[in-house]
Amino acid sequence: MFLLKKSIPFLMLLLIVSCSKEEGAKTTTIIPEKKVEPIQPENTGPTIQDQVFTLSENPTIGTSIGTVLASDQEADPLTFTIDSEQYLTINATSGELQVSQDTTLFDFETVQELEFEITVSDAEFENSAIITLNLEDEEDGPLTNYQKEVIYQFKYMLLYYESQNPEAYYESIYKREGGLQLFLDGNVTDEFEQNVAATLETYNALFTDGMEITIVSTLEEANVHVYHGPVEAIKDLWPFHYDYIVSNGFDGYAAGYQLDNGDYKNTLWVNATNTVLFSHELGHLLALSHSDLCYEPKRSMMCASSLPAEPLPLDYDILRYLYHPDVYLGMPATDIDEVLTNIMLNLPSSKTQKVFKTKHEGNYMKNLMTY
Numbered sequence: 001m002f003l004l005k006k007s008i009p010f011l012m013l014l015l016i017v018s019c020s021k022e023e024g025a026k027t028t029t030i031i032p033e034k035k036v037e038p039i040q041p042e043n044t045g046p047t048i049q050d051q052v053f054t055l056s057e058n059p060t061i062g063t064s065i066g067t068v069l070a071s072d073q074e075a076d077p078l079t080f081t082i083d084s085e086q087y088l089t090i091n092a093t094s095g096e097l098q099v100s101q102d103t104t105l106f107d108f109e110t111v112q113e114l115e116f117e118i119t120v121s122d123a124e125f126e127n128s129a130i131i132t133l134n135l136e137d138e139e140d141g142p143l144t145n146y147q148k149e150v151i152y153q154f155k156y157m158l159l160y161y162e163s164q165n166p167e168a169y170y171e172s173i174y175k176r177e178g179g180l181q182l183f184l185d186g187n188v189t190d191e192f193e194q195n196v197a198a199t200l201e202t203y204n205a206l207f208t209d210g211m212e213i214t215i216v217s218t219l220e221e222a223n224v225h226v227y228h229g230p231v232e233a234i235k236d237l238w239p240f241h242y243d244y245i246v247s248n249g250f251d252g253y254a255a256g257y258q259l260d261n262g263d264y265k266n267t268l269w270v271n272a273t274n275t276v277l278f279s280h281e282l283g284h285l286l287a288l289s290h291s292d293l294c295y296e297p298k299r300s301m302m303c304a305s306s307l308p309a310e311p312l313p314l315d316y317d318i319l320r321y322l323y324h325p326d327v328y329l330g331m332p333a334t335d336i337d338e339v340l341t342n343i344m345l346n347l348p349s350s351k352t353q354k355v356f357k358t359k360h361e362g363n364y365m366k367n368l369m370t371y
């Protein structure tokens with residue numbers, strides 16, 4: 001191979017010379033053989049550029065991903081190698097990439113993008129490039145991708161991921177117990193009252209752990225003081241919230257706090273007869289923080305700004321799972337995946353069963369069903 005490569009330019013030169021000769025008298029130039037011999041082109045290294053491939057998640061061993069492209073000015077035979085034989089193999093001569101023996105890495109739910117280094121050699125020189133492998137999501141059960149998204153958002157909203165500070169993440173579930181009793185105050189128009197009633201009806205239908213939200217007729221009976229009206233009204237009503245609301249330009253604000261006598265009280269203020277705004281603030285009182293599902297066309301009702309026209313099915317599902325008997329106050333965050341998966345697949349919760357087994361001996365199944 002090495003000899004062939006060097007002989008080509010030499011042969012071409014001889015051909016050019018001989019053609020010129022045949023054309024006739026004008027051509028007199030003859031390149032002396034002594035000058036031809038030293039013209040041996042220097043070998044240049046092969047060229048390879050960063051490349052991107054896509055691969056559906058959970059591939060089988062041997063799945064072909066594509067062929068890495070490289071070139072060489074002298075058309076030398078090229079040899080490809082990869083830095084991660086465990087996950088990918090590359091055909092040394094063709095550059096075809098295949099899934100290797102360990103397929104565990106190719107799980108979209110774990111990683112969406114992988115990078116490998118490919119080196120290409122012409123026996124004398126070598127060059128490297130980065131191969132990016134984008135994984136594509138597949139329905140790979142037992143949960144659907146939608147259900148996985150619900151679990152992700154459940155964690156995001158319940159563990160307060162919005163802080164983007166791992167130190168601040170909650171380590172266990174907080175949820176309300178004992179029901180919420182709302183007293184509607186301020187500009188209580190028929191429209192506002194109807195919107196509130198519609199939200200409560202929707203929410204209450206989601207709860208299966210005994211949680212219920214009701215409207216009561218006096219402030220004394222209530223544990224949530226709802227106020228509908230302009231922000232100026234808050235200045236006198238809840239002066240301790242007013243500055244914070246004004247400085248942030250909020251349209252609604254919900255807060256829970258403890259009174260001197262130990263009772264918990266909650267305030268919920270909205271400045272508009274907007275069902276989603278009310279649903280958002282009530283979501284806060286039901287222990288949801290903000291969502292990061294805030295891009296078109298999917299915007300959660302728990303987005304911190306630019307609320308959607310109505311809640312997503314996902315918003316309702318998060319409340320449905322949070323106020324499910326298998327999800328309890330103080331449940332460790334590490335149990336969320338297993339417990340929610342079991343609920344979604346209609347499987348009995350191992351966590352709950354364990355509790356009932358010790359408390360109620362052999363009778364736990366009956367209690368589980370009436371819990």
Ligand SMILES: [Zn+2]
Pocket residue numbers: 280284290303304
């Ligand atoms: Zn909010």
